[in-house]
Amino acid sequence: MTSKKRILTGDRPTGKLHLGHYVGSVANRVRLQNEYDSYIIIADVQALTTNFEKPENLSRDTFQIAEDYLAAGLDPEISTIFVQSMIPEIHELAAYFSMFTSVNVLRHNPTVKSEAQQHGFSDMTYGFLGYPVSQAADISIFKAHLVPVGEDQIPHLELTRKIVRRFNDLYKPVLVEPEVLVGDVPRLVGLDGKAKMSKSLDNAIYLSDTSLEIKKKVMDAVTDPARIHKNDPGHPEICTVFAYHKVFNPSEVPQIETDCRQGNIGCVDCKKKLIGCLDAMLEPMRERRANYLLNPGLVKDILLEGTRRAHGVARETMLEVREAMGINYFG
Numbered sequence: 001m002t003s004k005k006r007i008l009t010g011d012r013p014t015g016k017l018h019l020g021h022y023v024g025s026v027a028n029r030v031r032l033q034n035e036y037d038s039y040i041i042i043a044d045v046q047a048l049t050t051n052f053e054k055p056e057n058l059s060r061d062t063f064q065i066a067e068d069y070l071a072a073g074l075d076p077e078i079s080t081i082f083v084q085s086m087i088p089e090i091h092e093l094a095a096y097f098s099m100f101t102s103v104n105v106l107r108h109n110p111t112v113k114s115e116a117q118q119h120g121f122s123d124m125t126y127g128f129l130g131y132p133v134s135q136a137a138d139i140s141i142f143k144a145h146l147v148p149v150g151e152d153q154i155p156h157l158e159l160t161r162k163i164v165r166r167f168n169d170l171y172k173p174v175l176v177e178p179e180v181l182v183g184d185v186p187r188l189v190g191l192d193g194k195a196k197m198s199k200s201l202d203n204a205i206y207l208s209d210t211s212l213e214i215k216k217k218v219m220d221a222v223t224d225p226a227r228i229h230k231n232d233p234g235h236p237e238i239c240t241v242f243a244y245h246k247v248f249n250p251s252e253v254p255q256i257e258t259d260c261r262q263g264n265i266g267c268v269d270c271k272k273k274l275i276g277c278l279d280a281m282l283e284p285m286r287e288r289r290a291n292y293l294l295n296p297g298l299v300k301d302i303l304l305e306g307t308r309r310a311h312g313v314a315r316e317t318m319l320e321v322r323e324a325m326g327i328n329y330f331g
């Protein structure tokens, strides 16, 4: 047993990871993986809350996200990457949690509400309404101390803490109340200047984008519409490219800001600088990805081994949970 504190976090496998995921959460996971005993869940069952009609993409998306994690720098020797559906104990714990979780509380969860709206649900399925309960089980079955996530996950972490407190009060204090950690950039703007980078808005730069794709996307990005000529004074505060410089090129920001306001740097040159920074950040990820892809079967082995390790932890917690609840009738 390690004495390190534990991290549990993860994502639904619904497509490629983009820069918003990276700065919102994945970079934190990479940074903290040596300090914490880290578990990364690929939440394929949670993905079914919206994708149950077309589960055929789940396998592809599960491997895709695993590759993205590994490319981003999660080290499978240190971090345990695993698949949710392979750990049935999570769903058992969720069932126990559901007994004392109020439907009204679930109905008022702002993230669930906005996702329901985004998917155009007029009614919610039981599984969708209840996924934050299942997420509380994902986290607490690992007795995680810290959960690095994007800001949209904060309501789910509040619920998790509440459920853990209730469980510990009702039965025995066997579960751990987790803290939430939101990345430096809780929300990254999209290439089109919309509030959020997202796959569904088609305004994202992916960790797996090639150099050429990055170049094209950044060159097409929206800047200050008032700048028609290179020497027109700019307004960095409304410019998407400047917003990205703040995140990916902080050391040059004061200079770029002055040059833009004075019309000393044109948008094309400013974009070229950004392309250079993004490529420098993504290049090591491309190299790692290429190495994993050279070795077919490696990603699958990593997921199998991670899932085996995670399953061991989940089984142990459930022995304690059943004992605490007095439902271990046969010893």
Ligand code: TRP
Residues within 6 Å of the ligand: 008, 009, 010, 011, 012, 041, 043, 046, 135, 138, 139, 147, 149, 153
């Ligand atoms: N809800 C998260 C998302 O939408 C995914 C997730 C599932 C998760 N279980 C988790 C995140 C446990 C952190 C901890 O991406």
